[in-house]
Amino acid sequence: MGEADLAQPQARSTEEADAALLRGLRERAPEACANLYDCFAPGIHRFAVVRLGGDVQTAEDVVVETMVSALKDIRRFNPRRSSLAAWVYGIARRRVQIEIRRQRRRKSVPLSAQVSTEAAREISDGGDLAAAAAARLDAQKTVAELRDALSQLEFEMLVFSCVEELSAREIGHVVGRSERAVHSILHRARTKARERLVGDE
Amino acid sequence: MSDSMDEEIKKAVSDAAGESRSAVRERALARMAAVGPRPSGSRLRWLPTILGAALVVAALGLLPYSASAPPPGMGSALAAQQAMAAEVLGERPEEGAERKATRENLPEWLRGYAERAPDFVREHYPDDPQMLIAAGLLTRDLDEAMALTKAAVEKSGTGAAWAAYSAVVMEMGPAYARPGTWGVDPTDAEALAEAKSDIADSGVPGSLSLEDVAAVLAALKQWQAAEPANATPVAFEVYYLYGLHRDREALERWQEAGRLPDVDSHYQAAITATARLLESMGMSPWDAISNSYNSAWLIDAVSKARHCARIGVYEGRLAEMQGRPEDALACWLATIEFGRHMQQSADTLMECLVGIAIEGIGGSPIWRWQSDRITGIPDGPLQGGRLFHGKHHDFFVAQMGEAASEACPTGSFDP
Numbered sequence: 001m002g003e004a005d006l007a008q009p010q011a012r013s014t015e016e017a018d019a020a021l022l023r024g025l026r027e028r029a030p031e032a033c034a035n036l037y038d039c040f041a042p043g044i045h046r047f048a049v050v051r052l053g054g055d056v057q058t059a060e061d062v063v064v065e066t067m068v069s070a071l072k073d074i075r076r077f078n079p080r081r082s083s084l085a086a087w088v089y090g091i092a093r094r095r096v097q098i099e100i101r102r103q104r105r106r107k108s109v110p111l112s113a114q115v116s117t118e119a120a121r122e123i124s125d126g127g128d129l130a131a132a133a134a135a136r137l138d139a140q141k142t143v144a145e146l147r148d149a150l151s152q153l154e155f156e157m158l159v160f161s162c163v164e165e166l167s168a169r170e171i172g173h174v175v176g177r178s179e180r181a182v183h184s185i186l187h188r189a190r191t192k193a194r195e196r197l198v199g200d201e
Numbered sequence: 202m203s204d205s206m207d208e209e210i211k212k213a214v215s216d217a218a219g220e221s222r223s224a225v226r227e228r229a230l231a232r233m234a235a236v237g238p239r240p241s242g243s244r245l246r247w248l249p250t251i252l253g254a255a256l257v258v259a260a261l262g263l264l265p266y267s268a269s270a271p272p273p274g275m276g277s278a279l280a281a282q283q284a285m286a287a288e289v290l291g292e293r294p295e296e297g298a299e300r301k302a303t304r305e306n307l308p309e310w311l312r313g314y315a316e317r318a319p320d321f322v323r324e325h326y327p328d329d330p331q332m333l334i335a336a337g338l339l340t341r342d343l344d345e346a347m348a349l350t351k352a353a354v355e356k357s358g359t360g361a362a363w364a365a366y367s368a369v370v371m372e373m374g375p376a377y378a379r380p381g382t383w384g385v386d387p388t389d390a391e392a393l394a395e396a397k398s399d400i401a402d403s404g405v406p407g408s409l410s411l412e413d414v415a416a417v418l419a420a421l422k423q424w425q426a427a428e429p430a431n432a433t434p435v436a437f438e439v440y441y442l443y444g445l446h447r448d449r450e451a452l453e454r455w456q457e458a459g460r461l462p463d464v465d466s467h468y469q470a471a472i473t474a475t476a477r478l479l480e481s482m483g484m485s486p487w488d489a490i491s492n493s494y495n496s497a498w499l500i501d502a503v504s505k506a507r508h509c510a511r512i513g514v515y516e517g518r519l520a521e522m523q524g525r526p527e528d529a530l531a532c533w534l535a536t537i538e539f540g541r542h543m544q545q546s547a548d549t550l551m552e553c554l555v556g557i558a559i560e561g562i563g564g565s566p567i568w569r570w571q572s573d574r575i576t577g578i579p580d581g582p583l584q585g586g587r588l589f590h591g592k593h594h595d596f597f598v599a600q601m602g603e604a605a606s607e608a609c610p611t612g613s614f615d616p
Contacts, residue, residue: 028236030230030234033230033233033234034230036233037226037229037230037233041221041225041226041229042220042221045218045220045221045225046214046215046218049217049218049219049412050214050217050218054217054412056219056375056410056412056413057375059218060221060222060225060228063221063225063229064225064228064229064232067229067232067233068229068232068233068236071233071236072236133411133414133415133418133419135216136216136217136219136411136412136415137415137416137419138216139212139213139214139215139216139217140217140412142213142217143213143214143217146210146213158210159210159214161207162207162210162211162214163210163211163214163215190206193206193210194206197206197209
């Protein structure tokens with residue numbers, strides 16, 4: 001994941017940019033659709049993958065369905081009530097919750113959580129592949145530990161705050177809580193995350 | 202402290218999630234382009250839908266059998282058999298058809314056994330690796346399958362246990378399609394374009410990403426460490442390397458697989474284990490043996506090994522077109538060797554037949570050269586691969602190996 005991708009959320013949520021994007025989306029302009037995707041898809045993908053326990057294919061479906069839903073319902077978006085980012089992440093979050101309910105019915109534990117990482121480190125003839133595979137599995141395990149240590153809401157808020165860099169107000173719109181409650185829950189989540197991460201070291 | 206922890210979380214989440222694929226962007230933009238203007242707000246706009254649904258419900262009520270069950274004569278077992286036959290014969294799956302037999306479409310009469318198997322084994326045979334393997338392959342719950350086969354590996358560490366565990370990991374893992382996997386000839390531009398279009402329409406990804414395959418590769422590496430002389434886990438690794446489009450590494454590994462004398466998927470061991478489990482659960486010995494094939498096939502090497510052979514031949518044809526006959530021959534000879542070793546080490550007729558098919562796939566482009574030379578007719582009447590079994594292969598390699606490379610700098614053989 002490049003630095004540029006990570007920096008995108010900071011740059012995207014200006015009111016002017018939102019207004020221009022909104023006009024294009026209401027007219028169904030292809031460039032606006034592409035802009036919407038490029039602004040939000042990387043973040044939604046990250047959020048959906050970690051929230052769905054590493055199920056990349058379902059996360060990709062969530063990204064596509066979120067984009068289509070956002071476009072279809074763009075007239076329902078009210079810029080006075082929330083930012084475009086908060087509104088789109090709200091759609092993504094609801095999509096993810098639907099998929100999680102389906103996952104529970106399937107009772108499936110993600111593959112990455114079930115396979116040992118040791119062998120990937122020992123891949124002797126893969127070079128970069130070995131290192132990358134081991135790093136990927138390690139990161140997935142760290143995320144899985146955080147997910148276990150936190151409640152669903154705390155985990156989601158931490159991802160929105162630390163990774164997607166949404167403001168407390170925006171997070172409040174996404175999860176339907178007040179700004180004050182978001183601060184309080186985030187504080188609790190950070191404390192638990194610190195205990196887990198420091199404990200692992 | 203808080204900032205550094207936030208950074209750590211950010212890095213872990215970004216690394217764990219990986220990047221979104223460009224194919225997803227294309228899919229999303231295509232779906233968004235298809236979104237038309239909002240429908241009018243008329244309250245009657247749902248009327249046609251409601252009337253249509255009412256008609257469907259009425260029609261279903263008139264059917265002579267339950268609409269949720271397959272129609273008489275078209276049971277799931279038959280459909281699974283047809284899908285498996287198509288898979289072995291290399292046909293493209295029909296749109297909407299089952300791609301292959303799965304745990305979900307086990308025959309009806311086995312489902313009760315599949316439901317009970319995990320608890321039965323945990324209660325009566327908790328330390329028996331053979332029973333753990335059989336229950337892992339029979340159960341319809343993939344997490345149970347993973348737990349049971351993992352326990353078998355931890356208790357025995359045998360090749361059969363690793364094969365069963367890897368089969369489950371691969372079953373949970375990703376699949377992909379490339380034109381080469383469908384046996385398309387890259388010189389046939391029309392067929393190639395059609396294959397690419399079919400792949401795009403099928404929704405199956407054309408490539409895999411590292412996060413898709415990391416867990417599968419880890420499992421396969423562990424199997425390779427347990428059985429270093431067995432070519433099967435190497436061939437499976439090749440399948441995923443082709444999915445990552447690491448074609449050069451894939452070819453090198455495919456050549457290594459071709460050099461390993463043992464190609465053992467442990468299919469026979471799985472059949473034996475399943476028969477023993479079914480008999481222990483109360484099935485008659487005769488039925489237990491005949492039904493043991495219904496779940497043990499999960500462990501077989503048919504599909505992925507054949508995909509590797511097809512892509513190897515496809516890559517060879519590309520190399521031939523690009524004037525790299527040495528690379529082309531390397532692709533084809535590795536495929537022939539793998540197929541021959543598979544026949545020699547086969548415990549079951551199924552594996553032997555697949556070995557013959559793989560040798561034929563590898564031999565067909567080489568035989569085309571020889572056929573052209575004998576008849577003077579390009580792609581002449583001698584069909585590729587038919588004579589490349591037994592001594593004919595040795596004859597060809599002895600006669601044509603390096604000479605073919607030297608005589609064919611441009612990729613088209615001129616005697």
